[in-house]
Amino acid sequence: MVKSGSKAKRGGLAASPSHLMHxxxxxxxxxxxxxxxxxxxxQRQFAVLEAVSHKSGLTQTDLVRATGIDRSTLADLVARMTAKGLLERERSTIDARAKAVRLSPAGQAALDAAHPRVEAADRRILALLPKGKRDGFLALLADLAGEADAAPDKAKAEIKAAKxxxxxxxxxxxxxxxxxxxxxxxxTAKLKLVEPA
Structure with missing residues (x-):
């Protein structure tokens, strides 16, 4: 891989942001x-538990927004986590059609056990970068995540404006x-002139 700032020409996959991010x-x-x-x-289980720990009673739609996990994957994930006893679901008090999700005691224990491991992973990932670039890297990732979060609303606004x-x-x-x-x-109707006889 070509390092940033290198004078070597970038081309192909080395110049593809989507590939490099992947x-x-x-x-x-x-x-x-x-x-x-x-x-x-x-990582996805952790994201769901972390989101629910900050606000109990989230619906699956809320969890899609909070985690960025697509709706069908999230529905399957929540079902499996509920079966494992990590989450509990109940009818939402706000929308009777929706199910609200909250942490079970086992889910809270799993989340508590995961925090030090996730922090260690984050430290290892950031350690791959020079110290002076870490804050900027996190800021860029936050900007990209913000754009991802705003994309559905922007798309709806564009559709509304086009209509x-x-x-x-x-x-x-x-x-x-x-x-x-x-x-x-x-x-106008043409009048026929009749000459007097």
């Missing part, structure tokens, strides 16, 4: 798995046609 994610998950151990929480623009264009088109119709000279 490789970095693979490395981070490998380190996380080593630190968590074979019987530890997966509004289409309605306004249609309205303007109707008004233009109406004005053009009004500007056309009306046909």
């Amino acid at each position: 490789r970095a994610l693979q490395l981070a998950l490998d380190i996380y798995t080593e630190e968590a151990g074979p019987d530890g929480l997966t 509004k623009a289409a309605r306004e264009a249609k309205k303007a088109d109707k008004l233009a046609k109406k004005a053009a119709k009004a500007d056309k000279p009306k046909k």
